[in-house]
Structure formats: structure tokens, C-alpha cells
Amino acid sequence: MSEPAAPDASLADTPYSHKGLTYPLGRAGPGPGEMIAIADGVGWTRSPVPGSLNHINLWILEDGEGVALVDSGLDIPPAREAWEALFAGPLAGRTVTRVICTHFHPDHLGLAGWLTERFGVRLWMTRGEWLFARMLTTDVRKEPPAEALSYWRAAGWSEDRIAAEAEKGWGRFASVVSPVPVAMVRLQDGDRLQIGARTWRIVVGSGHSPEHACLVDDEGGLMIAGDQVLPRITSNVSLNLSEPEADPLGEWLASIAKLKQLPDDLLVLPSHGEPFTGLHARLDALAAGHHGRLDALHAHLAEPRRALDCFSILFGRKIEDNSLGLATGEAMAHLRWLEVAGKAAREVREGVHWYRALPEGPASA
Ligand SMILES: [Zn+2]
16 A cells, blocks of 8 residues: 555445444455555455365565565465465555465464565564464475374364375474464563554453463554454454363353453454454453353263264364364363353263263352
8 A cells, every 4th residue: 555545435335334333344354465555554365275264364564664464364375375375466666565464264373484585584583472483484394293193082072084184294383384484573461552543452362372461552543353353254263283171161251351442443353254343342242152052061971972973063064074172172162161260061982072061059168
């Protein structure tokens, strides 16, 4: 964007509201290689993502002599082409000053290394996210580690399904992520970044990823939310192989409570879907959704169940093979939350984790 501009008029005249959220720019969004100015010095573009996700939103911030990029897209040819179209079109003649990544997931980080190398600039991330990315891009092996097999067995996967998964090898993360820079600038909760005319405050959340950075411009009323708050879909919250005794859903719910301390009138710029206002309504709906599923799950555990036996309760639909991993992680996270809360007990039989409900009430002490 050579000149900061007002919101595109053809989009701005179709605002709508749904479930307590208002989408001031309507349903439309920029295509790959296109950029829409959504506020002074803040550009919005999209990068292609295969599957139902379809796209990731990327943000381009005026930063003195050039632009700072927030998130980068997957390292796949059409996403590289989208950047080339931007650099030949809306960003022609501009340089990039830095690349900021909200978290390590490949659709956010994938092209960060490629971009930082191209422009000779730094990557800015939280330490937890950067370390995860460095770890996962170097951990490539022919077969999954024994811990992975144990994890799938614990969730109730059949030996056949485990064998089929093992066939795929280990280290797919690195296949869609360009080399992650070996040095970075660390972001921490509460940091204030001066980027062009705006000051962005780092607000860290957890549960979807270890140390997810949101950027909040208090004065300008903007929030770059990453995957920490999405308008229509719920962010995946999984119990991960790396910390099988953690409580990611507890961290996620605590992060929702933390984000509710932000002003309700921020324009939220999410990584998927369209910009919206109604932050508190969305956070309340997310928390209520998880608590509703936890209550249903607790009732379902009158008989001992494995994670695999809980999909119908948690998702209300059959889980296709290609989403089995995410569904398993999500089910394990909900079961683990009930266990940590003292509402369920886990019994391990031949490596399989069976959860059953414990009676509710203060008498459990
Ligand atoms: Zn993510």
C-alpha cells in the first residue's frame, strides 16, 4: 500500500451482524496477491491454504521506510506466488522491515524464513513458539517415535490405524515450512512495539499453541488476533504428544478470561474469516461452547470411555480419517481437563486410557 487509504467502499457498504458479531467489511476479503486497506497503515491480504480452511489472513503494517508483515502463509507454490504478486503489485517498490509471526503453526510461519532471508530482516516471535518451530523442523525421521504410537494407542486407535499412520513417517511440519531462522527477536507478553504510527501491545495466549502472540493497538482500537480468537470456527485445542500430562484446555479457557479484559470494541483481525467487532460476545460463546461439551462429555463418561468413543459427543458428526489426528487431540484435551478438575478419573489398561466420571460436588475433598 503506497498510501494509507480508507476502507474499500465497495466492501464497506455491506456490513452485517450475526450471533452478536458485526462484520463491518462484510463477507468479502482480498484474494491472493490483493490487498485491502482496512485502517490507516494496515493492509489485509490472504494466502491460500488447502482444504476447508481455504485461506489465512495476513496483515501488512506500514513501518517507516517499508512494511512489517504479520504471519506469512504455508510454504507451498501458490502461497509463494501470492507474495510475488503482492511484491509486483500493491507492494511494488516497498521493502520489508520485519516479519512477525503470531505462532508456530505452518500456515502462519511457513514462509517466514523465506521472507526474512529475501529481505535480510529479522523474525519476531515469542520464544516458546520459535523454539517449537525450530524443534519440529529439525525432527524429521523415517518412523514416528515410540511416544507417538503410545499416544495413539492411549486414545483408542486400532493397531491397523496406528500402523497406517506410522507409514506416513515423521516430520511433515518441515515439508510446508521454509527453514526457520536460527536467530529471532523475542516478543513477550506486555511488550510494546512501535510499528509506523501505531503502538502494538503483545498479549500472549496459550492452549492452541504454547505462547501465541496477539497484537493489540489500544489507541487505534485494533487487535491482530491470530488463531486466538476466530469469528466462526473454533481453534483446535489439543493435548499434544510433547506434553501428554498438560492441560491445554485449561490454558485455553484461562486465555479467554484474560482476553476478556481487553476492550469490547476492538476491531478484531482474525487469521481465518473476516474482521469483526464483538470480542466479548465471541469469547463468551467460545467458553460456553467448551463448557457445554465438557458437561456432555462428563455425562457420557458414566461408562468408561476412550478418547475415540467421545467424538460423537464432542463433534456431533463422524470424523473422517484425515481429521482423526486433530479430533483425537481435541478429545484428549477435554478428557484431560475433566481429570485435572477432579471430575473424571483415568485408568490405563494395556496402554489404553479409559476415563470415567467422578461424582460432582464439594465432597470430593
Ligand atoms: Zn494455529
